[in-house]
Amino acid sequence: xxxxxxxxxxxxxxxxxxxxxxxxxxxxxxxxxxxxxxxxxxxxxxxxxxxxxxxxxxxxxxxxxxxxxxxxxxxxxxxxxxxxxxxxxxxxxxxxxxxxxxxxxxxxxxxxxxxxxxxxxxxxxxxxxxxxxxxxxxxxxxxxxxxxxxxxxxxxxxxxxxxxxxxxxxxxxxxxxxxxxxxxxxxxxxxxxxxxxx
Amino acid sequence: xxxxxxxxxxxxxxxxxxxxxxxxxxxxxxxxxxxxxxxxxxxxxxxxxxxxxxxxxxxxxxxxxxxxxxxxxxxxxxxxxxxxxxxxxxxxxxxxxxxxxxxxxxxxxxxxxxxxxxxxxxxxxxxxxxxxxxxxxxxxxxxxxxxxxxxxxxxxxxxxxxxxxxxxxxxxxxxxxxxxxxxxxxxxxxxxxxxxxxxxxxxxxxxxxxxxxxxxxxxxxxxxxxxxxxxxxxxxxxxxxxxxxxxxxxxxxxxxxxxxxxxxxxxxxxxxxxxxxxxxxxxxxxxxxxxxxxxxxxxxxxxxxxxxxxxxxxxxxxxxxxxxxxxxxxxxxxxxx
Numbered sequence: 135x136x137x138x139x140x141x142x143x144x145x146x147x148x149x150x151x152x153x154x155x156x157x158x159x160x161x162x163x164x165x166x167x168x169x170x171x172x173x174x175x176x177x178x179x180x181x182x183x184x185x186x187x188x189x190x191x192x193x194x195x196x197x198x199x200x201x202x203x204x205x206x207x208x209x210x211x212x213x214x215x216x217x218x219x220x221x222x223x224x225x226x227x228x229x230x231x232x233x234x235x236x237x238x239x240x241x242x243x244x245x246x247x248x249x250x251x252x253x254x255x256x257x258x259x260x261x262x263x264x265x266x267x268x269x270x271x272x273x274x275x276x277x278x279x280x281x282x283x284x285x286x287x288x289x290x291x292x293x294x295x296x297x298x299x300x301x302x303x304x305x306x307x308x309x310x311x312x313x314x315x316x317x318x319x320x321x322x323x324x325x326x327x328x329x330x331x332x
Numbered sequence: 333x334x335x336x337x338x339x340x341x342x343x344x345x346x347x348x349x350x351x352x353x354x355x356x357x358x359x360x361x362x363x364x365x366x367x368x369x370x371x372x373x374x375x376x377x378x379x380x381x382x383x384x385x386x387x388x389x390x391x392x393x394x395x396x397x398x399x400x401x402x403x404x405x406x407x408x409x410x411x412x413x414x415x416x417x418x419x420x421x422x423x424x425x426x427x428x429x430x431x432x433x434x435x436x437x438x439x440x441x442x443x444x445x446x447x448x449x450x451x452x453x454x455x456x457x458x459x460x461x462x463x464x465x466x467x468x469x470x471x472x473x474x475x476x477x478x479x480x481x482x483x484x485x486x487x488x489x490x491x492x493x494x495x496x497x498x499x500x501x502x503x504x505x506x507x508x509x510x511x512x513x514x515x516x517x518x519x520x521x522x523x524x525x526x527x528x529x530x531x532x533x534x535x536x537x538x539x540x541x542x543x544x545x546x547x548x549x550x551x552x553x554x555x556x557x558x559x560x561x562x563x564x565x566x567x568x569x570x571x572x573x574x575x576x577x578x579x580x581x582x583x584x585x586x587x588x589x590x591x592x593x594x595x596x597x598x599x600x601x602x603x604x605x606x607x608x609x610x611x612x613x614x615x616x617x618x619x620x621x622x623x624x625x626x627x628x629x630x631x632x633x634x635x636x637x638x639x640x641x642x643x644x645x646x647x648x649x650x651x652x653x654x655x656x657x658x659x660x661x662x663x664x665x666x667x668x669x
Contacts, residue, residue: 175388181372187400220497230405
C-alpha cells in the first residue's frame with residue numbers, strides 16, 4: 135500500500151487559503167474548527183514564506199500513543215484516523231501533537247472540549263465508507279473513491295501536494311532541481327523522522 | 333541605390349542596438365546574474381533550533397493555530413508513556429508493600445492500657461463533614477485520574493473499547509466536577525486545622541523518637557503529632573498544586589500555552605500519584621493500623637486512654653480547659669507528678 139503524506143512547497147504557497155476553504159466545505163467541518171490553516175512566517179519581510187498545515191499523519195503518531203482510550207488507528211494507507219465514538223475529549227492528543235491538529239468543538243462542560251476533530255486525509259472514519267453516518271462525523275471519504283484530499287487537489291499553485299510519499303517527494307525534488315532552490319518539506323522531519331534530500 | 337538603402341538600414345539598426353544596449357547595461361549591472369529567492373527565506377530547522385517552534389501569522393480568528401510546529405510534545409509523550417506510570421507504580425505499590433511489611437512486623441497499634449470506656453470529643457460534626465467530603469472527592473478523583481494513566485493498559489483489555497470509553501467519559505466528568513467540592517475541602521481544611529498544625533518543640537521530640545514506632549510509648553503530642561502535621565501540610569500543599577494545575581488543564585489556554593499545559597499536566601500527574609501514595613498510608617494508620625483511631629473521624633470521639641497514649645498534651649489541654657488551639661511551652665507540658 136501507499137504511504138500517504140502531505141507536502142507543502144512553501145516556495146509556491148501564495149497564502150490564498152483555498153485549501154482551508156475547500157476543506158471546510160468538503161467536510162462540513164463544525165463551526166470554530168479548522169482542520170487545515172495557512173500560516174505566514176516572516177510576514178511582510180524579505181524571505182516571507184507561507185505554509186499550509188494540517189494533521190501530518192505521523193509515523194508512530196504521538197496522538198495515538200498518548201490517547202487514554204486508544205481511539206486512534208492507522209489505515210493501510212498510513213492515514214491516522216480516530217473514532218469519535220471512543221474519544222472522550224480529554225485533550226491529551228492536543229498536548230502531544232507537534233502540529234496543533236486536534237481541535238475540539240466547544241460543547242463540553244465549562245465550554246471546553248467536545249469530541250476531537252481533525253484532518254482525516256479525506257478518508258472519513260471507522261464507519262462504512264461513503265455512508266451518511268460516516269460523513270456526519272468525519273466528513274468526506276474521497277480516498278475510497280480514488281481521489282486525493284480536496285485541499286491538495288484544489289491548490290492553485292500546486293504548492294500543497296498529497297499522495298504517496300515517494301511520488302510527491304520525487305515531484306518536489308524535481309522542482310527544486312529545476313528552479314535551484316527549495317525551503318524543504320515543512321514538518322517532515324518532525325512527523326516522519328526523515329526529510330527530502332534536495 | 334538598393335545597396336545604399338541596405339547600408340543605411342544596417343547603420344540605423346546598429347545604432348539602435350547600441351542605444352538599447354547602453355540603456356539596458358546599467359540595469360543589468362544592478363542585478364546579480366543568478367537570483368536566489370531563498371537567500372533570506374526562513375528555514376524550518378533554524379526556527380526550531382532557535383525558538384523550539386514555528387509560529388507565524390494567519391487569517392483565521394483562532395490565533396492559537398498560528399503555531400504550526402512544536403516538537404516538544406515528544407518530551408511530554410515520554411513523560412506520559414514512561415515517567416508517570418513508573419513514578420506512580422513505584423510510589424503506590426511501594427507504599428502498599430511497605431505498609432504490608434510494617435503491618436506484619438508491628439501489627440495493629442493497640443491501646444496498651446485498654447479501653448477506659450470514657451470518650452472525649454476529638455472532631456466535631458463540621459470537621460468530620462469537611463474531612464469526608466474531601467476524602468470522598470479524593471478517592472473518586474484518584475480512581476478516575478488513575479484511569480487516564482493506567483486504564484488503557486489495565487482496564488481496556490478487560491472490558492473492551494466501547495465500555496471503557498463510556499466509563500472513561502463518565503470518569504472525566506466525575507473528575508472535573510468533583511474538583512470543586514475537593515478544592516473547597518482543601519481550603520476549609522487549611523483554615524480549620526492550621527491552628528493545631530504549626531510546628532512546635534514537641535514535634536522535635538516526637539520526630540527524634542521516631543513517633544514511638546519502635547519504643548514502648550509514644551512521645552507526647554498536642555492535638556496533632558508531627559506525623560499528622562506532615563499529612564496536613566502534604567494535603568494542603570499537594571491539594572493546592574493539583575487543584576491549580578487541574579484548573580489550568582480544565583480551561584485550556586486561560587493563561588497557558590500548549591507548553592504550559594504540558595508542564596501543568598506533568599506537575600498534576602506527579603503530585604497526584606505521590607499524594608495517593610501518602611493517602612494510602614493515611615488510610616492505613618486511620619483504620620487497620622491503629623486501634624481506636626478510626627472513631628475519631630467516625631463518631632468524632634476517642635477513648636480517653638487512646639488520647640492519653642497518643643496525644644497526652646492535647647488531653648491535658650482538654651482536661652484543664654485550655655484553648656484547644658493554644659500551645660504551651662514544651663517544658664511546662666511534661667506530665668506533672
